[in-house]
Amino acid sequence: MKATQSRQNPAEWEESAPLLPKTARDLPAGRHQFHKERLMAHIQQDTQRDASTTKAAPAQPKSRGFRLLRPAFALPAMALAGAVVAGTLLVDNGVHGGGAATGPTTELATGPAMIVPVGATTTRGLPQLIDQVSLAAAEETHPTVGPGQYVYIESQTSDTFVKTVGDDSSLASYALHRRQIWRSADGTKGWLIDAASNDSAEGETLSLPDEQGNTPEANLNHPSYDSLARLTTDPDELLKLIYKETAGQGNTPDQEAFTTIGDLLGESYPPAELYSALFKAAAKIPGVVVVNDAKDALGRSGVAVARLDETSGEREEWIFDKKTHVFLGERTVQVKSVSQDGVAFKPGTVRNTSAITRRAIVDGMKQTPGQKG
Numbered sequence: 433m434k435a436t437q438s439r440q441n442p443a444e445w446e447e448s449a450p451l452l453p454k455t456a457r458d459l460p461a462g463r464h465q466f467h468k469e470r471l472m473a474h475i476q477q478d479t480q481r482d483a484s485t486t487k488a489a490p491a492q493p494k495s496r497g498f499r500l501l502r503p504a505f506a507l508p509a510m511a512l513a514g515a516v517v518a519g520t521l522l523v524d525n526g527v528h529g530g531g532a533a534t535g536p537t538t539e540l541a542t543g544p545a546m547i548v549p550v551g552a553t554t555t556r557g558l559p560q561l562i563d564q565v566s567l568a569a570a571e572e573t574h575p576t577v578g579p580g581q582y583v584y585i586e587s588q589t590s591d592t593f594v595k596t597v598g599d600d601s602s603l604a605s606y607a608l609h610r611r612q613i614w615r616s617a618d619g620t621k622g623w624l625i626d627a628a629s630n631d632s633a634e635g636e637t638l639s640l641p642d643e644q645g646n647t648p649e650a651n652l653n654h655p656s657y658d659s660l661a662r663l664t665t666d667p668d669e670l671l672k673l674i675y676k677e678t679a680g681q682g683n684t685p686d687q688e689a690f691t692t693i694g695d696l697l698g699e700s701y702p703p704a705e706l707y708s709a710l711f712k713a714a715a716k717i718p719g720v721v722v723v724n725d726a727k728d729a730l731g732r733s734g735v736a737v738a739r740l741d742e743t744s745g746e747r748e749e750w751i752f753d754k755k756t757h758v759f760l761g762e763r764t765v766q767v768k769s770v771s772q773d774g775v776a777f778k779p780g781t782v783r784n785t786s787a788i789t790r791r792a793i794v795d796g797m798k799q800t801p802g803q804k805g
Contacts, residue, residue, distance in 0.1 A: 539627070540606050540607060540609060540627040540628055541606070541607040542595065542604040542605060542606055542607065543604065543605055543607065544603075544604065544605065545592045545603035545604060545605050545781055545782075546590065546592055546605045546781070546782035546785065547778075547780045547781060547782070548727070548765060548780050548782055549780060550747075550765060550767055550779050550780050551723045551724065551725045551726060551736075552723070552724070553721040553722065553723055553738065553740075553747075554721060554722050554724070555721055555722065556722070557722055558715065558720065558721065558722050558737075559715065561722055561735065561737065561752075561757075562711050562712060562714070562715040562737070564757045565711050565737070565752050565757045565759070566708045566709075566711045566712055567708075567757070568756060568757040568758055569704065569707040569708040569711060569759075570704055570705065570707075570708040572704050572707070573704070574701075574702075574703050574704040574707070575793050577617040577657045577701070577793055578617070578793075579617070580795065580796075581616075581617065581793050581794065581795055582614045582615060582616055582617075582621075582622075582793070582794050582795075582796065582797060582799070583614070583615050583616075583617075583657055583700075583701040583791070583793060584612070584613070584614055584790070584791065584792045584793070584794045584799075584800065584801065585612070585613050585699060585701075585788065585790075585791050586610065586611070586612050586788070586789050586790040586791070586800075587610070587611045587729075587761065587786050587787060587788045587789055588608050588609065588610060588611070588729045588730055588786065588787045588789060589606075589608070589609065589610075589611045589626070589628070589729060589784070589785065589786040589787075590605055590606045590607065590608045590609070590729060590782075590784070590785050590786075591605065591606050591628060591783070591784045591785075592604070592605045592606075592781060592782060592783055592784065593605075593606075594772060594773045594775050596773075601773055601774055601775050602775060603775055603777070603781065605782070606627075606628050608729055608730075609626070609627050609628065610625075610626075611624075611625070611626040611628075611786070612624070612625040612626070612635070612800075613625075613626075613638075613699060614638075614794070614797055614798060614799075615638070615656065615657070615700075615701075616656075617656065617657040617658050618650075618656050618657075618658050619640075619650045619654070619655070619656025619657070619658070619659065620639065620640045620641075620647060620656075621638075621639045621640075621797065622637070622638030622639055622797075623635055623636070623637055623638060623639075623797050623798055624636055624638055625798075635798075651677060652673075652674060652677045652678065652692055652696070653677075653678070653681075653692065653695070655696060655700045656700075657700075657701050657703075660696070660700060660701070660702050660703060660706055661703050661706075663706055664709075665705040665706050665708075665709040666709065667709050667712035667713040667715075667716065668713075668716070670706075670709050670710070670713045671689065671713040671716055671717070674689045674692055674693065674713065675689055678692050683741055683742075683743035683744060684741070684742070684743065686717050686718050686719055686739075687719075687739065687741045687742075687743075689717055690714060690717050690719075690720065690739045690748065691748060693710050693713065693714045694748055694750055694762060696710060697710060697750060697759060697762075698761075698762055698786065698788075701791070711737075714737065715737075717739065719739050719740065720737060720738070720739050721737075721738055721739065721740075722735065722736070722737065722738070723735065723736040723738045723747075723749055726738075726749050726751045726763070727751070727763075728751045728760040728761035728762075728763065728785065728786070728787040729761055729763070729785040729786050729787035730761075730787040730789075732751075732753070732760050732761075732787065733754070734751040734752050734753050734754055734760050735751070735752055735754050736749035736750055736751045736752070737749070737750045737752070738750070740767055744770070745766060745767055745768030745769070745770050745777075746764050746765065746766055746767065746783055747764065747765050747766075747767045748762070748764050749762060749763050749764070749765065750762050751763065759788070760787060760788070761785070761786045761787035761788055762785070762786055763782055763783075763784065763785035763786070764782070764783040764784050764785075765780065765781070765782055765783065766778065766779055766780065766781040766782075766783060767779055
């Protein structure tokens with residue numbers, strides 16, 4: 433999962449060139465609106481999922497789209513003034529028809545939508561590739577996260593979304609930017625700095641309990657280091673558990689299982705044995721394929737383990753270095769053309785992309801590797 437790793441100092445594990453991953457009692461200014469928008473997205477997803485079980489109009493496919501941390505709990509009901517819908521953030525700026533732009537609330541620069549060639553897929557060589565990445569994962573030295581310490585993950589990321597100015601909508605992508613996340617071993621304390629998600633350059637707290645005083649238990653959709661350390665490392669039992677805990681979520685059980693494993697690889701910190709077992713479990717999911725030519729957010733070439741969501745037309749790709757087989761990052765590519773809010777997502781559109789640049793264990797919140805607390 434890393435190209436460079438410090439084995440001499442187990443308290444500080446870094447990756448200088450590979451892998452990749454809310455709510456709070458006291459939210460920074462402006463964050464209540466953000467969480468209202470997130471709640472609206474989850475309410476809509478739940479409504480769509482309920483609709484799919486009836487004879488009413490078919491539900492719209494769920495898209496990973498605009499990247500948000502998975503909440504550990506439902507936010508309290510409140511008046512809603514915006515929405516994140518399948519990768520689109522709509523914001524009421526108090527201006528109607530006056531040309532005000534709507535889109536992600538950030539000063540982060542945007543440009544044309546990211547487009548890449550849609551690489552061919554194959555099942556040939558999948559078992560061998562999984563064996564290679566599993567072996568590479570098992571050989572990594574993962575230091576134990578001690579009391580008071582934090583898992584630190586730094587990455588370069590970008591997302592594509594529907595940008596609306598007045599009555600005109602088009603696709604836009606964020607400029608590639610740094611994302612930093614800190615999480616305590618038990619998952620109850622954390623911090624996120626990401627210009628695409630935060631209203632403040634200082635970031636926002638991820639610490640629990642929530643605004644109602646609840647501290648939810650960690651689960652596969654909101655894991656902590658401690659909860660991951662307790663999971664089985666038997667691939668068959670692990671996959672069975674993933675299907676059980678994610679039942680009823682996502683567009684299909686198989687895709688949700690694949691996405692859940694991808695989330696665990698990206699923005700959590702699996703112990704070495706579990707990390708290896710996750711790859712072996714993923715290989716057992718129907719529809720998993722190999723993309724022999726894929727690039728992470730930094731343009732590093734690799735080979736990808738991937739799966740196409742037939743409902744949304746998106747292909748989720750986990751990208752590995754072709755020689756070392758360490759995990760470089762991930763991306764989601766639109767394979768089948770779809771229309772969203774009247775805008776076409778053509779094949780080759782990159783929904784989101786990331787490249788992990790550093791991982792370490794640090795001794796304090798918002799502390800970076802090598803920095804003294």
